[in-house]
Amino acid sequence: MTNLRRGRSFRLLAGGLGAALTLSACMGGTTDSGKDAAAGYDPKAAVTITWWTGQPEEQEKVAEQLAADYHTAHPNVTIKVSPGAPTTDDLLTKLSAGFTSDSYPDVSYAFGNWAGDLGASGKTQDLTSYVNDAAFDWNDFPAAAREVATADGKVIGIPALVDNLALIYNKKLFDAAGVAYPTDQWSWDDFRAAAKKLTNKATNTYGTAYSVSGSEDTTWHLWPLLWQHGGKILDGTKPAFNSDAGVAALETFRQMAVDDKSMYLDQTDEKYAPLFNSGHVAMMLSGPWSLLEIKEAKLAYGVVDLPGYNGDHQTVSGPDLWVLFDHGDVNRAGATRDFTKWLTSKEIDPKWNLAVGNLPLRTSEKDSPEFAAYVKEYPGGQKFFDNLANAKQARPTAPGYEVLSRNVGDAIAKVMQGQGQPKEALDEAAKKSADALVN
Template identity: 25%
Template structure:
């Protein structure tokens, strides 16, 4: 949920298409060639998380140690305003030279000729094998790379050891199953009913990344494949039905409950024993639960047919219309280096995408087994589902699926409605 942008659907796509109506050719082959140390240029770099400013500034400093005459102007915008501003800049052909890009938007910007293909960035030392395959795939469109992975997130289950103990329920163990999760959640909910305590409260009110995208994958289903929706696939329906079943018997708090009180608040206040969420919650939970960290734990997601977790993350992208494209690509390459990712790890706000640079991030949370998020990315991660205009169908998920989770309609009917809507929108992208 934290990673999703909310553009204005088809209208945004149309506006982008107008802005990108020029040549579809990428920049000149020499654009990615190594630049001279004395190159002079001014570049803009856009990002949205002020907590990562120290990382951004540190990596700009090391870049300037190599290229002292390249001036970097940073553009920090709140996440709420970032994509609105990007759309306006895209329409005017004035995107930042280098920018953060996310999964839901990569195909929209790439397909409308806003981003520079970065396959030739390998000449500057970038090797795609240094990043999780699923994340590299996420930023690949029409056979070309349009973003170099910066950081990533996978999903796990945070849990309250004290509530498990008080309810007389054994703590979860690695390789647990849906049945194990359901049994534990149900027992804790039954025990805590009079106290308003649930076995699990999570973002089931529309956050597929943290909830049903994962169970769909674990059941062997899919959200999108080959330009078609997978919502009406029997395995995908199974991955949705489990949430309706868990909510129906009280094992998991309903969408209404977690809309009224955020699930992280419920978890921190002892009103839920488990919380499905991404590694991005670690910093907040560690800060809010300071001094009590050993009373909490984290474990990998339960499995069904197989293990599965959605992987998403950010990437560095370059504007195709940059007036200093060679310098911009050099900056993106530097921000994607092992050196830059090691700084990212020390920052502690996100898992760096460069393989084998995550130790510092893991060690920032010594009380918890944070390695599981990295193992998940390397071993069984599933790429975040996207299309050219992701938000036009993703923003309908809550409207269509939540009523099924809460029992107002059947999961099968909602899945068919979602698939029909999605396929109609996907057809417009062709």
């Protein structure tokens, strides 16, 4: 069994940021006719659709088999399957270029934090009425995933992957330090106190870890604390993360990194998970994609809700999407919708997400034999599934979020490395982000 997001592929890399800027630059002048892209669709028409899966080799093989299964049941629909780009991070660059040359696919994998920019491209289908048809059962997807699939009030895609952040801990390190295991009721003060006790310079062991690469991995770990303190990322289209709530959230991490020195600071995003798996980090704020490598490391571990503030244990979900594009051909648009509906159905999704080690897309899959097998193989999987209920808000899908994310990530990295204070750093990030968020 493999994991769709192994290697933390969702993070925003420098190349992804450049693609976002390029994409934003080519948005001007796009219009929306208001016409349904699939109006008059003939389900018997012979069509060829292109599917960019964004997946590595092993998952790509699963995708190809599913496309073949769909073609067997719908012989008039041919699906051309490919990863679309060398890595998932490269897809945004490829899509941006495709919009200019009219070589973009019918459906593509996309990270949720691209939704605002893709929605503003003028190339996506408006799926709002389609998914709200009772037969689609849109509410069977988690609320955060539905929200991320919506850009400027229109549904532009269908969830491809759901996840969330929780607290994963190494039982052996807790036992050795004589520290009680975390619980779902832990506060951030409890988390901080345990991290100090678990840090041991003699064995080069840290209580916890944090990415300071400045990527989306850096940024999105701050959002749960912001929300728990009652803050917002945006107020309309204006940055709001530099509020008292945002400052308090960042100060929580600054104290651990700078004052306590109980936090390993990862410059790359790539080191803290292996350090956890090798027993040099006791607690990790991570998601279900980590469970495969933890299993391979044969660690005794546990998973609990994120620590909370005043009893609020909100988390953040990073849903990814199948974004559907419009080529002005009603039959291609309709076939793409039908295929994606089939792919994300409660009958087929277990053959995709659960087969490659991810959480199920739909709540109704909790009773499937595939989910029972998943939970047995990954004991923390049930907690991550249950923790979806704590994902009460979503990252914005406004154009410009990519730029905001990089600015906030840089601010967090600066503060946590002792090079600035939360208020000044977040104010600077808000100022830099304001222009990118103007529609």
